[in-house]
Amino acid sequence: MTRYEAVIGLEIHIQIKTAGKAFCRCASDYNAAPNSNICPVCTGAPGALPVLNDEFVKRAVAFCLALGARVNLTSTFDRKNYFYPDMPKNYQITQFFTPIGAEGRLAVTGADGAERDIRIERIHMEEDTAKSAHMGERTLLNFNRAGLPLIEVVSHPDLKSGEEAAQYFKKIYDIAVKYLDICRGNMEEGNLRCDANVSIRPVGSAELFTKAEVKNVNSFAFIAKAIDYEIERQIGIVSSGGAVESETRLWNAKLKRTETMRKKSGRNDYRYFNEPDLGPLHITTEFVEKIGASLPELPDAKRRRLKERFGLNNELLDLFVGYPAVCAYFERAAESYPAGGRTVASWIAGELLRVEDKENFGKVATPPEHIAALAALIDGKKVTGPQAKELFGVMRETGKDPGEITGSDPRFQQMAGGETAAIVAAVVRDNPDAVAKYLGGKDNLLGFFVGQAMKRSQGKADPAEVTALIKKELTNRQK
Numbered sequence: 001m002t003r004y005e006a007v008i009g010l011e012i013h014i015q016i017k018t019a020g021k022a023f024c025r026c027a028s029d030y031n032a033a034p035n036s037n038i039c040p041v042c043t044g045a046p047g048a049l050p051v052l053n054d055e056f057v058k059r060a061v062a063f064c065l066a067l068g069a070r071v072n073l074t075s076t077f078d079r080k081n082y083f084y085p086d087m088p089k090n091y092q093i094t095q096f097f098t099p100i101g102a103e104g105r106l107a108v109t110g111a112d113g114a115e116r117d118i119r120i121e122r123i124h125m126e127e128d129t130a131k132s133a134h135m136g137e138r139t140l141l142n143f144n145r146a147g148l149p150l151i152e153v154v155s156h157p158d159l160k161s162g163e164e165a166a167q168y169f170k171k172i173y174d175i176a177v178k179y180l181d182i183c184r185g186n187m188e189e190g191n192l193r194c195d196a197n198v199s200i201r202p203v204g205s206a207e208l209f210t211k212a213e214v215k216n217v218n219s220f221a222f223i224a225k226a227i228d229y230e231i232e233r234q235i236g237i238v239s240s241g242g243a244v245e246s247e248t249r250l251w252n253a254k255l256k257r258t259e260t261m262r263k264k265s266g267r268n269d270y271r272y273f274n275e276p277d278l279g280p281l282h283i284t285t286e287f288v289e290k291i292g293a294s295l296p297e298l299p300d301a302k303r304r305r306l307k308e309r310f311g312l313n314n315e316l317l318d319l320f321v322g323y324p325a326v327c328a329y330f331e332r333a334a335e336s337y338p339a340g341g342r343t344v345a346s347w348i349a350g351e352l353l354r355v356e357d358k359e360n361f362g363k364v365a366t367p368p369e370h371i372a373a374l375a376a377l378i379d380g381k382k383v384t385g386p387q388a389k390e391l392f393g394v395m396r397e398t399g400k401d402p403g404e405i406t407g408s409d410p411r412f413q414q415m416a417g418g419e420t421a422a423i424v425a426a427v428v429r430d431n432p433d434a435v436a437k438y439l440g441g442k443d444n445l446l447g448f449f450v451g452q453a454m455k456r457s458q459g460k461a462d463p464a465e466v467t468a469l470i471k472k473e474l475t476n477r478q479k
């Protein structure tokens with residue numbers, strides 16, 4: 001039986017956050033009263049002339065550099081001609097012949113665990129269309145969205161699965177929203193929109209089969225499912241002797257399947273030509289370098305650095321790379337306790353984020369230096385696990401440094417060795433049945449004894465010490 005592999009390319013549209021629109025000075029607030037932020041330019045009145053927003057250019061250049069793309073010092077604005085009610089001038093201004101950016105790359109981790117670069121073919125600037133809402137027989141149009149600045153990123157068909165596509169999309173989201181802050185990132189409002197081109201071919205073949213386009217997979221939850229469904233659907237068709245049709249499909253989240261939206265007949269001819277009202281865009285090397293110098297550290301570089309410096313596992317790396325604000329907090333804490341980076345990281349991931357929201361990680365009451373001091377107490381075995389959790393609660397209530405709290409509060413005094421031994425002896429004495437079973441071979445009862453002793457010590461005993469003492473006590477009985 002022939003085995004097939006998937007060939008997937010993504011086209012992602014990103015709405016860029018600027019005060020004005022791409023080619024006019026209307027406010028970019030899409031949520032204002034419908035059709036209140038409009039003018040002759042963005043509604044396509046005859047004779048109105050577009051003027052390029054330079055903030056849009058700066059953000060597009062920053063985005064190209066963040067994706068490792070070449071920035072073209074001369075790019076062109078071009079007209080894409082088509083007729084649709086959401087575009088009354090009957091063309092969209094886009095960059096067709098020479099886009100602002102080309103040849104970028106972004107790493108994904110494949111199913112085999114190895115990192116692989118996904119090549120980015122082009123990055124171009126264009127304008128959004130009006131938003132249409134269909135109500136029965138009628139269509140309502142909101143021109144607040146018309147003319148909003150958009151960047152489109154087109155990847156090469158280098159992705160192999162729905163999971164890889166989701167990773168790539170998430171990374172584009174993180175860079176645009178969390179690292180560069182050039183997009184508001186509201187997926188429900190369509191600030192980021194993703195279309196996937198999916199086809200299959202026999203494993204190892206260079207031939208490309210007919211592809212289907214799955215439109216508007218604008219959710220991290222759905223993108224992998226929609227693409228994987230589509231791959232299976234195409235394999236099913238080809239395996240039973242059929243042929244995949246060229247069409248645009250939509251993901252039906254309720255029925256968990258893709259469905260035909262429209263068949264494609266021949267190639268669309270948009271009759272592209274240079275936009276005569278704008279002319280080519282010229283930028284200088286200095287302009288590009290200045291923007292490059294202002295970029296923050298980007299996800300791939302951050303991941304490599306954190307891994308090398310602190311030896312963090314993938315789960316912690318995903319957390320810190322995906323949430324730059326949490327990462328900044330971690331790095332400040334680790335700075336004041338450099339040897340304990342891993343303890344600090346695990347404590348932030350496990351305990352701090354139980355009470356703080358990583359999505360809105362801004363004003364954290366506990367200073368990072370206090371978390372570092374707590375980690376040092378844990379590593380130095382000055383407090384036990386249960387004590388550390390309780391101590392953290394007091395730190396949050398009082399805002400005090402953990403050293404200050406442990407110095408004065410008897411709850412956090414370490415139990416002396418002799419006292420722990422007495423508790424262990426009492427636990428063994430009081431549970432003769434369990435002792436007999438343990439000695440009869442029920443090794444898993446060790447946890448029961450440790451639990452009992454920790455309970456009696458009210459969490460003040462060191463669990464490692466308790467475990468060792470219990471083993472010793474029980475072994476002595478065996479003799």
Ligand SMILES: [Zn+2]
Pocket residue numbers: 021024025026037038039040041042043147
């Ligand atoms: Zn306008």
